[in-house]
Amino acid sequence: MSTATEQRTFDSVNPATGAVVGTHPLHDAAAVHAAVESAGEAARWWASLGFEGRKRRLLDYKAVLTRNLTRIARVIHEETGKPMDDAVLETVFAISHLDWATRNARKVLGPRRVPTGLMGVNLTATLQYLPLGVVGVIGPWNYPVFTPMGSIGYALAAGNAVVFKPSELTPGVGVLLAELFTESVPERKVFQVVTGLGETGAALAGHPGIGKIAFTGSTATAKRVMAACAANLTPLVAECGGKDALIVDADADIPAAADAALWGAMSNAGQTCVGVERIYVVERAYDDFMRELGERARALRSGEDYGPITMPAQTDIIRRHVEDALARGGKAVVGGAESVRPPYVDPVVLTDVPEDSSAVREETFGPTITVRKVATLEEALEKANAVAYGLGGTIFSGSPRRAMELARAMLSGMTAINSVISFVGVPALPFGGVGDSGFGRIHGADGLREFTRPKAISRQRFPLPGMKITSFTRSPAEMERLVKLVTFLHGRRKSPLS
Numbered sequence: 001m002s003t004a005t006e007q008r009t010f011d012s013v014n015p016a017t018g019a020v021v022g023t024h025p026l027h028d029a030a031a032v033h034a035a036v037e038s039a040g041e042a043a044r045w046w047a048s049l050g051f052e053g054r055k056r057r058l059l060d061y062k063a064v065l066t067r068n069l070t071r072i073a074r075v076i077h078e079e080t081g082k083p084m085d086d087a088v089l090e091t092v093f094a095i096s097h098l099d100w101a102t103r104n105a106r107k108v109l110g111p112r113r114v115p116t117g118l119m120g121v122n123l124t125a126t127l128q129y130l131p132l133g134v135v136g137v138i139g140p141w142n143y144p145v146f147t148p149m150g151s152i153g154y155a156l157a158a159g160n161a162v163v164f165k166p167s168e169l170t171p172g173v174g175v176l177l178a179e180l181f182t183e184s185v186p187e188r189k190v191f192q193v194v195t196g197l198g199e200t201g202a203a204l205a206g207h208p209g210i211g212k213i214a215f216t217g218s219t220a221t222a223k224r225v226m227a228a229c230a231a232n233l234t235p236l237v238a239e240c241g242g243k244d245a246l247i248v249d250a251d252a253d254i255p256a257a258a259d260a261a262l263w264g265a266m267s268n269a270g271q272t273c274v275g276v277e278r279i280y281v282v283e284r285a286y287d288d289f290m291r292e293l294g295e296r297a298r299a300l301r302s303g304e305d306y307g308p309i310t311m312p313a314q315t316d317i318i319r320r321h322v323e324d325a326l327a328r329g330g331k332a333v334v335g336g337a338e339s340v341r342p343p344y345v346d347p348v349v350l351t352d353v354p355e356d357s358s359a360v361r362e363e364t365f366g367p368t369i370t371v372r373k374v375a376t377l378e379e380a381l382e383k384a385n386a387v388a389y390g391l392g393g394t395i396f397s398g399s400p401r402r403a404m405e406l407a408r409a410m411l412s413g414m415t416a417i418n419s420v421i422s423f424v425g426v427p428a429l430p431f432g433g434v435g436d437s438g439f440g441r442i443h444g445a446d447g448l449r450e451f452t453r454p455k456a457i458s459r460q461r462f463p464l465p466g467m468k469i470t471s472f473t474r475s476p477a478e479m480e481r482l483v484k485l486v487t488f489l490h491g492r493r494k495s496p497l498s
């Protein structure tokens, strides 16, 4: 961090080389206030454009992002250290979500008639979803485009203005996203970025002009953000960490399961909220699975197949989890404590790690994995569900029926079957967790509605003769008729056993 003469600034640094990638303002509470104020004005204009006016501009923004794909990916690559291909991939997913949100906003949120029921036979009922005004987005560094765009794109499509506070580790790509937006929407400050450290995010979360905060980051920070939101009763969507499990059934395609497990655990150096952190393998498949996984893991190269640990302090957590697992009887099948050599961590595969150890219960966020042999699928599910987190999960099974049953019973927001993290690429599917993984949803129709408030309107078309019940002039006969009607409609008992 440096202090310039007029404005205080901070540097973003390439974690692989230590080189300074960019220098950005440390926006204080006054700067955040100015951004939210101007966003409020922009939000009114943006909302007034209607779905069609916004769609035209957002589809243009999508094209601008696509044409700048390599440029965006390069900034991601420099700020996080992840391979260019991975940076391209996350940007491609972000673009497809923006496209879906834009094209589906009217269908999901636009005015529609809803049935009135017999009691409201003289009414028409209309439901629509209105924007909240200014949405504050606070994002993480691990997928600095894909993750925040899951809130930004959906909030914009729903008619809100956005003030985005990117992670202090990845401010440059956040600034670039907003800069590119002004090519498509030059008229007003509909999408702005404020840069800085935690205090900048805190100022955004605590600002009374914010209609909703979309936070993605750790569970601990989510609690602080929620406390800041409480001051103004600002609603919050919290996308937090995870400790996702992958379950391997006895009849699963073992090479495919091992391949998926490895990608899920090690891609992006394991710094994925829906990364695979724990594996439970049914006894009969265990030896084959371990052989396949071990061979593949030994062939992986940190610094080539995946990048460095982006946040330096995370290497201490990874080391602590590995050392604790080994000290408590766990075995390192691939790598070990020596695999942690900052800024890189080589692949680590651990077995026989006690279920109550930090490597099994806490988010490691590194290219490490624990594998446990289980007697049955039921045991696998019980163990998978026994942590405080509940974000994603994976099941490999030869039986679609068993896999679906397990997926439904898994305590998580999303589960992939015979593939890993595949739900992320389906824009119509909502994304979010339970428990310590947070609440609320981005993506899909739920993700659009998350950034709106429902507006319910009932219009009387004609008075119901003899049923003037919401009036001081109602008569006993009218109340009698009402009771008769409700008894006819709702009073018949059903045998609970039939």
Ligand code: NDP
Residues within 6 Å of the ligand: 138, 139, 140, 141, 142, 143, 147, 165, 166, 167, 168, 169, 196, 197, 198, 199, 200, 201, 202, 203, 205, 216, 217, 218, 219, 220, 221, 222, 224, 225, 228, 238, 239, 240, 241, 242, 272, 273, 274, 311, 363, 391, 432, 433, 437
């Ligand atoms: P952090 O919780 O450290 O930070 C998240 C964001 O919050 C950053 O922009 C950070 O700013 C900001 N922030 C920090 N303190 C405050 C505060 N008091 N008030 C407001 N904002 C604040 O998370 P990471 O950036 O380390 O991201 C990794 C975490 O995110 C992991 O737990 C991961 O699982 C989770 N994650 C969840 C996803 C999901 O969709 N569920 C997706 C991706 C990641 P600064 O960086 O400047 O400190």
